[in-house]
Amino acid sequence: xxxxxVILNLVSNAIxxxxxxxxxxxxxxxxxxxxxxxxxxxxxxxxEDQSKLFEDFRQLGGGLKGGTGLGLxxxxxxxxxxxxxxxxxxxxxxxxxxxxxRQKLExxxxxxxxxxxxxxxxxxxxIQLSLMVHA
Numbered sequence: 001x002x003x004x005x006v007i008l009n010l011v012s013n014a015i016x017x018x019x020x021x022x023x024x025x026x027x028x029x030x031x032x033x034x035x036x037x038x039x040x041x042x043x044x045x046x047x048e049d050q051s052k053l054f055e056d057f058r059q060l061g062g063g064l065k066g067g068t069g070l071g072l073x074x075x076x077x078x079x080x081x082x083x084x085x086x087x088x089x090x091x092x093x094x095x096x097x098x099x100x101x102r103q104k105l106e107x108x109x110x111x112x113x114x115x116x117x118x119x120x121x122x123x124x125x126x127i128q129l130s131l132m133v134h135a
Contacts, residue, residue: 003036005074005122006036006057009071009119012071014039014097017043017095018042019039020041021042022040022041023038025037025038025124026038026124027121029115033084034117036120036124041093043093044090044091044092044093045090046090046096046106050088050090052085054076056069057069057070057087058073073098088134
């Protein structure tokens with residue numbers, strides 16, 4: 001899976017819509033899944049807009065922050081192509097985007113899943129380090 005691209009898309013959007021506060025990235029292992037969550041203290045996503053968030057060329061907030069409106073749509077496709085899911089939880093001044101990547105665990109795949117968990121943690125650690133350096 002293009003794990004790095006999905007994480008960068010989520011983090012990029014979180015940063016773009018967070019003028020003040022923080023962006024937090026978490027990676028958890030839940031059974032046969034890796035769950036990556038990106039939380040920010042930006043403007044939040046209204047309930048009525050949450051279903052539109054992953055549509056092609058969709059820019060919430062009138063497109064004032066730039067972009068093409070494709071990052072989250074592409075991320076959704078990448079995650080779903082690999083049997084995963086992506087979802088949003090949000091309220092005013094807080095947004096939380098998650099994606100879960102599931103993999104059937106056959107013997108040879110156990111090693112790959114553990115490697116992907118390590119890669120996800122490494123990517124998130126590098127992004128967090130980069131954010132601290134640029135803050």
